[in-house]
Amino acid sequence: MNNKLRLLSHSATLQTLYRLALVYVVLMLTRVAFFIYNSDLIGSVEGGEWWSLLCGSLKFDTVSMLYINAPFILFALLPLRWRERGWWQKSLFWYYFIVNSLLVVVVNMADGVYYHYAQKRFDAEEIFFADNANTPLLLVRFLVENPLMALWGAMLIALLWFGYRRRLKVEPIFAGVWYYVSGVVVFLAAVALAIGGIRGGFTRMTRPITLSNAALYSDSPAKMTLILSNPFCIIRTMSTGDKYPSYFSDEELATIYSPEHFPTPRAEGDVAPLKGRNVVLFIMESFSAEHSAYLCPEVYEGSEQQGFTPFLDSLMQQGYCFKQMYANGKRSIQALPAVWSSIPSFKSPFANMAQAVAEQCALPEILASQGYGTHFFCGSDHGSMGFGAYARMAGIENLYSRQTYIERRGSDDFDEFWGIWDEEFIDYMGEVLSEQPTPFFSTIFTLSSHHPFVVPERYAAHLPEGYTPNHRCVAYVDEALRKFFSKYGGEEWFRNSVFIFVADHVSSEKYAAKTKVSPGDYHTFGFIYAPESGLQGECADVVSQIDIMPTLLGLMGNEQPYFAFGRDIFAAEQRQAMSVNYDNSCFQAITADYMVRFDEQRVIGVFAREDELCEENLVGKVDVLAIERELKAMIQSYGERIAAKNYLVTQP
Numbered sequence: 001m002n003n004k005l006r007l008l009s010h011s012a013t014l015q016t017l018y019r020l021a022l023v024y025v026v027l028m029l030t031r032v033a034f035f036i037y038n039s040d041l042i043g044s045v046e047g048g049e050w051w052s053l054l055c056g057s058l059k060f061d062t063v064s065m066l067y068i069n070a071p072f073i074l075f076a077l078l079p080l081r082w083r084e085r086g087w088w089q090k091s092l093f094w095y096y097f098i099v100n101s102l103l104v105v106v107v108n109m110a111d112g113v114y115y116h117y118a119q120k121r122f123d124a125e126e127i128f129f130a131d132n133a134n135t136p137l138l139l140v141r142f143l144v145e146n147p148l149m150a151l152w153g154a155m156l157i158a159l160l161w162f163g164y165r166r167r168l169k170v171e172p173i174f175a176g177v178w179y180y181v182s183g184v185v186v187f188l189a190a191v192a193l194a195i196g197g198i199r200g201g202f203t204r205m206t207r208p209i210t211l212s213n214a215a216l217y218s219d220s221p222a223k224m225t226l227i228l229s230n231p232f233c234i235i236r237t238m239s240t241g242d243k244y245p246s247y248f249s250d251e252e253l254a255t256i257y258s259p260e261h262f263p264t265p266r267a268e269g270d271v272a273p274l275k276g277r278n279v280v281l282f283i284m285e286s287f288s289a290e291h292s293a294y295l296c297p298e299v300y301e302g303s304e305q306q307g308f309t310p311f312l313d314s315l316m317q318q319g320y321c322f323k324q325m326y327a328n329g330k331r332s333i334q335a336l337p338a339v340w341s342s343i344p345s346f347k348s349p350f351a352n353m354a355q356a357v358a359e360q361c362a363l364p365e366i367l368a369s370q371g372y373g374t375h376f377f378c379g380s381d382h383g384s385m386g387f388g389a390y391a392r393m394a395g396i397e398n399l400y401s402r403q404t405y406i407e408r409r410g411s412d413d414f415d416e417f418w419g420i421w422d423e424e425f426i427d428y429m430g431e432v433l434s435e436q437p438t439p440f441f442s443t444i445f446t447l448s449s450h451h452p453f454v455v456p457e458r459y460a461a462h463l464p465e466g467y468t469p470n471h472r473c474v475a476y477v478d479e480a481l482r483k484f485f486s487k488y489g490g491e492e493w494f495r496n497s498v499f500i501f502v503a504d505h506v507s508s509e510k511y512a513a514k515t516k517v518s519p520g521d522y523h524t525f526g527f528i529y530a531p532e533s534g535l536q537g538e539c540a541d542v543v544s545q546i547d548i549m550p551t552l553l554g555l556m557g558n559e560q561p562y563f564a565f566g567r568d569i570f571a572a573e574q575r576q577a578m579s580v581n582y583d584n585s586c587f588q589a590i591t592a593d594y595m596v597r598f599d600e601q602r603v604i605g606v607f608a609r610e611d612e613l614c615e616e617n618l619v620g621k622v623d624v625l626a627i628e629r630e631l632k633a634m635i636q637s638y639g640e641r642i643a644a645k646n647y648l649v650t651q652p
Helices: 009-037 047-077 086-118 135-145 147-164 177-199 211-216 221-227 232-236 250-256 310-318 332-341 363-368 384-393 402-409 422-433 471-488 545-555 625-644
Strands: 278-284 320-326 373-378 398-400 440-445 497-503 526-529 537-544 579-583 586-590 594-598 603-608
Touching: 009 047, 009 086, 009 147, 009 221, 047 086, 047 221, 047 232, 086 147, 211 221, 250 625, 278 332, 310 471, 310 526, 332 363, 332 384, 332 440, 332 497, 332 545, 363 373, 363 440, 363 545, 373 384, 373 422, 384 398, 398 402, 398 422, 402 422, 422 440, 422 471, 497 545, 526 545, 537 545, 537 579, 586 625, 594 625
Parallel strands: 278 440, 278 497, 320 537, 373 398, 373 440
Antiparallel strands: 320 526, 497 526, 579 586, 586 594, 594 603
């Protein structure tokens, strides 16, 4: 027999199985690195949890391995004699090595670092941001800051190289026609097994596995991310549109929840406290509630450092503070639709969805129709992160960026990573607003309290170092805001303005144990300050970013119908006070008493708010049917509106 045919069907099968097993090993080793790097966020794993986590991990690793190695399996087992030739075998090797090095090792190792900042696995959503001008610089910095992760990744790539080239000693047992017969049998069996592996099972009732299947192996959101692996997360989120279930008839849904608001006309003589005022909205990068000694005094008990926002703490006590303010997401791009349009982002950021390109009546557009000039300030590059594009959709006319700043003030104040330093850019906003006719609506998105967590050199020795890498940056932004208020506080436009402060999401750098798990990892800043208005006090109810627009419209005396998924906290609404977000493939409702996790089919987690570390799951022990019912209604309403691209009031 020709020596080139000595690698027969069983030999090819064994070698393919061996090489796929090697991918499993590499995937598991990337998971070990992921866990070690993020152990403070994931928490300890008890003995009884290991088996369940391992079973779930193997299931998701199977899908990841099959997704990217399907061509390799196909051509390695194809029952043709060509597969024994040198050029064929070399092609198989290079495909295996390059694809698995990039999509298994590089992506998963980068995922370990990325999760530390975003608290979610890298998926198709992040591809949208990969073309930012600062991406190469940030990647280099991440590499420099995490040399052990880079070294571990290099070792795993070497393992794929040398492991693949190991030859198994096999004695041929088939020849002639049996070469093809056995090859066809093995090939068809491999195809069948691959289909079942990708789907997650072999029965007709088996649905293709999704990210939410991780909930079957753990009720901890953080440990669910440990189970997941890439490229599964990327491929499964590359869809043409998110699907949302229906639970109620149209008639019943209307009785439970509707995003259409019809304000009650004010009684004669009842004056809206903020009517006609300018609106200045600060969306502050990564301002977790735990940065503040006023919002979280228990975090700083017995500590010499009493928080890192002394100016904002004093301002909150002069205004109206939402002490239980929760973000609706963990990404900056999710904050803009939530705050401006009262539209949350669940499975995908609303601003990035094709369905977002539709007529809507956001807060800036509503105010523009009343004669307000509209402005958006962000010190990054023009169009960066998709902020400017969504600003236009929301009705904002004037955009200010790093480029417009440089035109007026030069390029000396660039931070070399994200944009203009916050102190200078906030002052630039004040300068521009001083030149505008009133009334106006202005939003500024701050930048400096973001990785890589640096402050101007002149501040390095004067600001508190803090307990996390971000604390000094937060203190810097707080000081920048103090200077802004000191400089412009005496101007007429300032005294006739209402200032709203809200974070885009929590910081990636967490200090207190309770802020490393939900709901603490959604707890942010949120308050209103209106000089000389009498609007003071605090709200003890749960409030979220989507409540800002309807609440502000109510305070400004709006009596026209509007579209908003949030609620006016001062209105006599029957809607439950809760914050809803989509956390690691499950919906999460935060109320005054409980945090409820719902996987679209059933409640999988109920935790008392007193249980800050979510240690006792109360599913089946307490009644949360009312919360579940309203959560389902909101999910269905959201899904229907997204599918119909309908963000307007339709009822008479």
